Each structure stands twice: as structure tokens, then as C-alpha cells.
Amino acid sequence: MVSKPPVGDPVQDAPQVAAPQHAAAGLPAVAHTLRIAQAQMGVRRTARTLLKVNQKDGFDCPGCAWPEGDKRHVAEFCENGAKAVAEEATLRRVTPEFFATHPVADLATRSGYWLGQQGRITQPVYLPEGADRYEPVSWEQAFSIIAEELTALSSPDEALFYTSGRTSNEAAFLLQLFAREFGTNNLPDCSNMCHESSGSALTETIGIGKGSVSLEDLHRADLIIVAGQNPGTNHPRMLSALEKAKAAGARIISVNPLPEAGLERFKNPQTAQGMFRGAALTDLFLQIRIGGDQALFRLLNKLVLETEGAVDEAFVREHTHGYEEFTAAARAADWDETLAATGLSRPEIERALEMVLASERTIVCWAMGLTQHKHSVPTIREVVNFLLLRGNIGRPGAGVCPVRGHSNVQGDRTMGIFERPAPAFLDALDKEFGIVSPRHHGFDVVRSIQALRDGEAKVFFAMGGNFVGATPDTEVTEAAMRNARLTVHVSTKLNRSHAVTGTRALILPTLGRTDKDVQKSGRQVVTVEDSMGLVHASRGNLPPASPHLLSEPAIVARMARAVLGGGSATPWEEFEADYARIRDRIARVVPGFEDFNARLAADPGGFALPHAPRDERRFPTKTGKANFTAAPVEYPRVPEGRLLLQTLRSHDQYNTTIYGLDDRYRGITGGRRVVLVHPDDAAALGFADGAYADLVSEWTDGSERRAPGFRVVHYPTARGCAAAYYPETNVLVPLESTADVSNTPASKSVIVRLEQSESA
Ligand SMILES: Nc1nc2c(c(=O)[nH]1)N[C@H]1C(S)=C(S)[C@@H](COP(=O)(O)OP(=O)(O)OC[C@H]3O[C@@H](n4cnc5c(=O)[nH]c(N)nc54)[C@H](O)[C@@H]3O)O[C@H]1N2
Ligand SMILES: Nc1nc2c(c(=O)[nH]1)N[C@H]1C(S)=C(S)[C@@H](COP(=O)(O)OP(=O)(O)OC[C@H]3O[C@@H](n4cnc5c(=O)[nH]c(N)nc54)[C@H](O)[C@@H]3O)O[C@H]1N2
Ligand SMILES: [Mo]
Numbered sequence: 145m146v147s148k149p150p151v152g153d154p155v156q157d158a159p160q161v162a163a164p165q166h167a168a169a170g171l172p173a174v175a176h177t178l179r180i181a182q183a184q185m186g187v188r189r190t191a192r193t194l195l196k197v198n199q200k201d202g203f204d205c206p207g208c209a210w211p212e213g214d215k216r217h218v219a220e221f222c223e224n225g226a227k228a229v230a231e232e233a234t235l236r237r238v239t240p241e242f243f244a245t246h247p248v249a250d251l252a253t254r255s256g257y258w259l260g261q262q263g264r265i266t267q268p269v270y271l272p273e274g275a276d277r278y279e280p281v282s283w284e285q286a287f288s289i290i291a292e293e294l295t296a297l298s299s300p301d302e303a304l305f306y307t308s309g310r311t312s313n314e315a316a317f318l319l320q321l322f323a324r325e326f327g328t329n330n331l332p333d334c335s336n337m338c339h340e341s342s343g344s345a346l347t348e349t350i351g352i353g354k355g356s357v358s359l360e361d362l363h364r365a366d367l368i369i370v371a372g373q374n375p376g377t378n379h380p381r382m383l384s385a386l387e388k389a390k391a392a393g394a395r396i397i398s399v400n401p402l403p404e405a406g407l408e409r410f411k412n413p414q415t416a417q418g419m420f421r422g423a424a425l426t427d428l429f430l431q432i433r434i435g436g437d438q439a440l441f442r443l444l445n446k447l448v449l450e451t452e453g454a455v456d457e458a459f460v461r462e463h464t465h466g467y468e469e470f471t472a473a474a475r476a477a478d479w480d481e482t483l484a485a486t487g488l489s490r491p492e493i494e495r496a497l498e499m500v501l502a503s504e505r506t507i508v509c510w511a512m513g514l515t516q517h518k519h520s521v522p523t524i525r526e527v528v529n530f531l532l533l534r535g536n537i538g539r540p541g542a543g544v545c546p547v548r549g550h551s552n553v554q555g556d557r558t559m560g561i562f563e564r565p566a567p568a569f570l571d572a573l574d575k576e577f578g579i580v581s582p583r584h585h586g587f588d589v590v591r592s593i594q595a596l597r598d599g600e601a602k603v604f605f606a607m608g609g610n611f612v613g614a615t616p617d618t619e620v621t622e623a624a625m626r627n628a629r630l631t632v633h634v635s636t637k638l639n640r641s642h643a644v645t646g647t648r649a650l651i652l653p654t655l656g657r658t659d660k661d662v663q664k665s666g667r668q669v670v671t672v673e674d675s676m677g678l679v680h681a682s683r684g685n686l687p688p689a690s691p692h693l694l695s696e697p698a699i700v701a702r703m704a705r706a707v708l709g710g711g712s713a714t715p716w717e718e719f720e721a722d723y724a725r726i727r728d729r730i731a732r733v734v735p736g737f738e739d740f741n742a743r744l745a746a747d748p749g750g751f752a753l754p755h756a757p758r759d760e761r762r763f764p765t766k767t768g769k770a771n772f773t774a775a776p777v778e779y780p781r782v783p784e785g786r787l788l789l790q791t792l793r794s795h796d797q798y799n800t801t802i803y804g805l806d807d808r809y810r811g812i813t814g815g816r817r818v819v820l821v822h823p824d825d826a827a828a829l830g831f832a833d834g835a836y837a838d839l840v841s842e843w844t845d846g847s848e849r850r851a852p853g854f855r856v857v858h859y860p861t862a863r864g865c866a867a868a869y870y871p872e873t874n875v876l877v878p879l880e881s882t883a884d885v886s887n888t889p890a891s892k893s894v895i896v897r898l899e900q901s902e903s904a
Contacts, residue, residue, distance in 0.1 A: 159815030168376035170411030222380035236263025266690035300327030308609025309550025312670035315696035329586030364541035367503035372513020376406015405809035456535030505541030555673030680750025
């Protein structure tokens, strides 16, 4: 299988390479932000918009899910948040004339970058069966097309309702309610590709699939371990928290196959001193091999166990379960095997141990570097073992910190966007609305693709996101999507998913975070939940990108009325008119949201959801305790002459949205088809810096997948490892290559070989 490099790029993909940088943010970031923002929005709109980001009376940044903290700066956003805002608040527009001159076949030849650069979509459009281009359609017609296809299904389980993580709590609650009233739990979401492994591991071990720390905890920690995360690019405001923690005496270990600039040194653009000098953040850099983390934490656990007085015995006795089995497994950990799995040296691990033992309050932060491997769930369970051993959960300054991606991905899950909902949640939903939700599980992302491929699913509806762009095995996924009877995308901007359609297709343009949302009862606010379980309001302040847009809650409400008709007793019209009425219902269905509207009115800055392990050291697991686990240690075995490829983000992208062609901190400019390889590995494989290679992935069933024409960059990554950007490399990830238990695509462990490229 071959993924063709996109043609039609306004900028030729011709990457230039300079030395990687050692510090993140600072003046270059400010200049870069303003350049991108002003190109999209102009000068006045830029100022007006950026000053509202993350303010209590403003909108939640559509960038990442990092929390804001109580004392807000005038400029409470980061370089990449500003790019996310500019991308949405752009003055560029995609009009019906655009679709008239660009047939779907033309859109399919365009790069994601080009599609995104066309601007905000302004009207609903429809691709009839057999037509070659989208045409304008009224909202009413659009909903009746959806109703026609959904009611023609032989089972509600032939429909899929995908959610990307920008959707507000209100819209998410309505969407899952609609899906369940319609009769299915097929609610796959981006989380299935993201932190599902964290959710799976945490729910089993501590009883709740969310992080247990607040910003305050980070500021108070003695030791913060940042594993498998690149905050300088993906959560830049986290660097301020790390800086503050360091100033208060914390130490930081970063565990990563790449030396990431933001973790090395941070130049805080919010302080004059920080802007120029910056703070060194990392005390110890463990340059681990991809997939070596479970082995590392297992050995650290063994070493802690062997240290007199290092285990918090009172905590273990009172609050945990499974200690005996775990200790037996941990004591068997082996130095040689760990050194092989991690590529680390003995002194490095001993140094880490000293720092671990010196810390009374330890936090482990992680993101995709831990969640997207075959053995991600046992890896994260081992992190939990590590924290439990020294009583580091439910103590100020300590805990688990899975750093979420999309700005409301955590909230969407809290609202019930989940293909495997808890029975208690469904009971509450049914009682509130007088419905009977299906109890059998629905399809997650990978299962949804298989269902489309195998003809088990026929209608695909997406609340945001870029499903075919973000999912693995591009060719397989695109073919599967083309099998659908109807594909519907509620979107702000164009992307690849609009060019890969079912027999019929709809694009439904919607308001974004920055747009003012006015309904019958007046101006609306929506709410979101950040990575630390704080719920707060978000209120857009810009005139909507077009007068023809509907908000996400309005789209779901109208779709529900069209599909369910008189059979539904749910007051969909009332919900559309006044989102406070949706919140009244959330308050009665979702624990932690009691008196939702009143609390929101009292403090638009938000409130914290309850978290039993954090708040009261209570662990709502099956055993009623925090569970130690004792899985066998796994790590990827890479055959001779092959590399282990991780697919990751550049500095100029937001998932499949490409802001620009640079990756400033890594020294790459003007192109994205690059593969970072250790100079010694590259030399051994016969690839000079600047040579061009095809990446060929090899899967256990003997199949191969190819992504051609990548410029080889000699780069200081861990030995045996390689890195290249997503989504260009998604074609290499086999659909069946997923994490055990969580079924998350293993996007960070792809075995590849490099072949001399013919397409250079
Ligand atoms: N600007 C911007 N912000 C974003 C996003 C964006 O695309 N752009 N995306 C958002 C989303 S949805 C998410 S989920 C987050 C993603 O945030 P990250 O997880 O930081 O994103 P990635 O670029 O996938 O980076 C993975 C990191 O893990 C490291 N890594 C890879 N494999 C391993 C391993 O086996 N072990 C260890 N220890 N490290 C490893 C990589 O070198 C890299 O530093 O960011 C969110 N924020
Ligand atoms: N190989 C590889 N694959 C990966 C990953 C990886 O690291 N490697 N990471 C995975 C991860 S962590 C994630 S979260 C997924 C991301 O998967 P998705 O969330 O599906 O993808 P995005 O690129 O974030 O979606 C961008 C689109 O969302 C739409 N959009 C933006 N804002 C709004 C809004 O307010 N409302 C609506 N309705 N639409 C909006 C726009 O049309 C835009 O084109 O990708 C996953 N895929
Ligand atoms: Mo994500």
C-alpha cells in the first residue's frame, strides 16, 4: 500500500534542517504567534480575540486541555493556543462557489494543510449519490436526509456517532442522549486513539479514569516525572507550572526518546526575565528506547522495595490490594533486561532512584508516549504501582497526571460519550428521560472502521474531528469510509474526511469556541472540563463566521427531532433555545454536577469535580482498594536492520490541522516528510543525512505498508528508534496493531525498514 504525497501544496514540501533548539518559547514564539494570527485574522481581530482566551468572561482555548489556574495573566494563552485560535477565527471563508469549482475528486488531491487554509465553512452542503461535487442544501433538507438514512437501517447499531474532543459538555450530552434514544452505544471518540489506555489502566487500579492532581499539586511536588510527553509544543502552558514547581524546589526527570526543547529550558513569555534567560527545567533526562517505560518503572519499583524504609507501609496496608503478587513480580525484575529494554545505563537509573527516594511528593505526568503502544495499559499500571508504593496518591503534591489532548476530551467522556458506558450512568439517563438505553457495548474507533469495512455499519456521523485523517491504516480506513451509505461531518474547517465520503455526504458547518452563540433565550455559554477535572464556562465573542451556521447543540437537537419525531418525549426545542436547560439535566444525571447552573453563575471560573482517590483516599474499584498489578514486563523486539518508528506532532500542527510546515524546536523548516534517525543507525543502514527513504512498515501477518519519500534527518533520538509526523505516517499503522485492553492504535510503535526512495 502506498500513500501518495499530497499534490497541490502552495508550498513545496522541501524540508530544511538546522540544529535542534534547546529552549522553548521566548521572543521567537511571540513573533511567530503574531505572524500566524495576523495572517488569518488581521491586527484588530487578533488583539480582540487573543485577549479573551482563557479569561473568566472569555472562551476556553480550543488548543489543549491544560488548566488555567486561578490567577489569570492578561495573555493567558501560548504560542500554539494562539495558532489554534487563529485557525478558527480566521477571516478566510469556504463558500458554496468554492464547492462548485472544486469537485470532491479535486479536494481528494489536496493536502490537509491546503484544505485547512481555505478557511471557515459557511453553509451546509450535500453530495448526492453519483454527484461529483457538494452543492448547497438547506438545514431542513440536511436533517431529513439524515433521518431518511437512519430510519432505513435494519438496526440502530448500523449507525456510528463519532466525537472529537472540542465538543462542549452541552453538545456532547445531547449527542449521547440522542444516540441512546435512537438505540445504540456506538459512540467512538478521539479518546479511543488518545488516552484510552490511561482510562483503562486508571479505572482498574484507582477506580477513576482521570488524573488525580491539581495545578496546586504540581506547584508543591518534590519530584515531577514527565514521561512520553512534549509539553513545549503540545501543552506549552504546562511549562509555566513546571517552572513554578522548580522555583519552589521541585526536581524534574524527563523520560523520552527525544530531547524535547521545552523540557530542556523554558523561556516564559509572560515574564520579562523568562523571555530572555529562561529556566532549565530537566534535572535528569532519561533517553529511553521507545516502549521501554514499563521495564524502567518495574526496575525502579524493585529498587524501592529493596530500600529499607522506602515503602509507605501504612498506606499499602490500609489502602491497597494485590501487594504480594506485585512484589513477587517486581523482585524478579532484572537489570540486564531493563538496560536492554530501555537503552539506559545503570548510573542513570541509579540517579533516578536517588531522586525518587529523596521525594516525599511525586507526580508522574504522561501523554501519547505512554498510551500508544501494544503494552500501554500494563505500562501505565506500572506507573500506578510506582506511585502507590510510596503513598503518592491522595496526598498533596503527589499523584497521577495523564495530560489530556483536546480541550474538552475529558468532559465529553464525563458526559457519556463512551461506547462502554457504566450501567449506573445509563440507569440515571433512562430515569431522567424515560428512555431505555441499550446495555450492550458499542463500537470504539478501530471497531467502527472494521464495521464500515465489513458492511456492519452504514451511516457515519462525526461531531467534529477528521476521522479518516486521524485514524490508522489510511488506505484501509478510507476504503471502509467509502462503503458507508451516508457520511455526515459537523465541522468548522475543511479536512480530508470531507473528501472521502460515503455514497451520499453532508458537511454541516458549526460555530466554534470563539463564535458568539445566540439562541432564542439569548446569548449562550457552554462548559468544558480540563485535564484536572475543573469545569468552567466558555463564551465566544466574535460574530459567527457566517449567518448560516448552527451551534453543535442546535444541530443535535434538530437532528434528533427529525429522526425521532413524535416518538421522543425529550424537549429538544427547549434544549436548543436555552443551554441552561441542558445543564439542569446534566445536573441530575452526572455525579458531581449537582446545582450545575447555580455553581456556574457563582463562579464562571469553575468548580472541581469530585475525585475520590484525590479527595479522600477512597478507591472505588472492584476490590474497594487501590490495586497493585503484576503484569509481565513487555517491550518491543525490533528485528535486525529495522527501526521502531513513533508517529508524533510537529510544532506547527494541531493533530491533523497543519498550521505551517515548520517544526522550529527540532530545527526543521519548510516540510513535513522527514524521518528522524540516530546518526549511527542511519549510517549502519546506509542513509546519509539528506538522503531520501521510503518508510516500509512490517506487520506480523506478513503485510507491508509504504510511505514514500521521506528526507532522512540525523537526529539525537534513542538508538534503534525513529520519528516522523502524523498524519502522513498513519498509512503505516496496521488497523489491527492496537494496545491490549484499550484497543488504542499503537501509533508510537511501528516496526519499519528504510528503503532507498525513488521519489526523492
Ligand atoms: N500544538 C498542539 N497541541 C496539542 C496537539 C497538537 O497536535 N498540537 N494535540 C493535542 C492532543 S489531542 C494530544 S493527545 C496531546 C499530545 O501531546 P504529546 O503526547 O506530547 O504529543 P506527541 O507529539 O504525540 O508526543 C509524544 C511524545 O512522547 C515521546 N515518546 C514517544 N514514544 C515514547 C516512549 O515509548 N516512551 C517515552 N517515555 N516517550 C515516548 C515522543 O518523543 C514525544 O515527545 O497534545 C494536545 N495538544
Ligand atoms: N499516527 C498517529 N495517529 C494519531 C495520533 C498520533 O499521535 N499518531 N494521535 C491521536 C490522537 S491523540 C487524537 S486526539 C486524534 C485526533 O483526532 P480528531 O480529533 O478526529 O482530529 P483533529 O485533527 O483534531 O480534528 C480537526 C478537525 O476538527 C474540526 N473542528 C475543529 N474545531 C471544531 C469545533 O469546534 N467543532 C466541530 N464540530 N468541529 C471542529 C475541523 O473541521 C478540523 O478539521 O488523532 C489520533 N491519531
Ligand atoms: Mo489526543
